[in-house]
Amino acid sequence: MLTRIDHIGIACRDLDKTVEFYRSTYGFEVFHSEVNEEQGVREAMLKINDTGDGGASYLQLLEPIREDSPVGKWLEKNGEGVHHIAFGTADVDADSESIRAKGVRVLYEQPRIGSMGSRITFLHPKDCGGVLTELVTSAEPGAHEDH
Numbered sequence: 001m002l003t004r005i006d007h008i009g010i011a012c013r014d015l016d017k018t019v020e021f022y023r024s025t026y027g028f029e030v031f032h033s034e035v036n037e038e039q040g041v042r043e044a045m046l047k048i049n050d051t052g053d054g055g056a057s058y059l060q061l062l063e064p065i066r067e068d069s070p071v072g073k074w075l076e077k078n079g080e081g082v083h084h085i086a087f088g089t090a091d092v093d094a095d096s097e098s099i100r101a102k103g104v105r106v107l108y109e110q111p112r113i114g115s116m117g118s119r120i121t122f123l124h125p126k127d128c129g130g131v132l133t134e135l136v137t138s139a140e141p142g143a144h145e146d147h
């Protein structure tokens with residue numbers, strides 16, 4: 001069951017500058033940052049609020065580390081802006097299978113590793129009204145200490 005908006009993914013060309021915009025404009029601080037080689041991004045997670053399911057909602061600021069990555073290609077075509085939304089679930093495997101059974105293309109056979117050791121998959125934007133949609137199951141508390 002999908003129980004929260006886990007994050008909104010925002011594509012940018014300069015992560016440090018974008019982090020500074022969110023800090024100076026809204027007062028949001030970086031909760032966590034990392035490079036995800038497989039996804040081709042350098043990213044910062046800004047925690048906005050806790051959620052009723054025990055999780056939290058974030059902004060995920062994304063700078064491509066390769067031009068031919070999903071975010072690199074998207075930036076080239078669209079410029080900076082909202083790239084995807086992500087729903088949180090306790091069981092990404094079950095939810096991706098049930099959504100796949102409804103005829104929506106799930107991009108990965110098995111979930112992959114996302115921010116902070118989470119497990120993630122994506123639904124094809126062409127099957128979701130033009131919205132690239134991610135499903136996320138957070139790592140167990142304590143599984144990823146690198147905040």
Ligand code: CMX
Pocket residue numbers: 009036039041060062070071073074083084107114115120122124125126130131132134
């Ligand atoms: N939102 C909405 N539509 C998108 C999109 C996005 N973010 N990215 C691509 N599309 C659309 C394109 O506009 C294009 O539509 P048209 O054919 O009408 O022009 C179509 O999808 C195909 O786009 P493309 O540029 O040819 O790109 P690809 O097919 O190579 O890749 C996708 C598209 C969704 C398969 C790829 O972006 C992907 O695998 N995404 C999942 C991984 C990802 O986004 N990782 C970065 C974030 C990591 C994280 O959140 O942790």
Ligand code: CO
Pocket residue numbers: 007009060084086134
């Ligand atoms: Co994301």
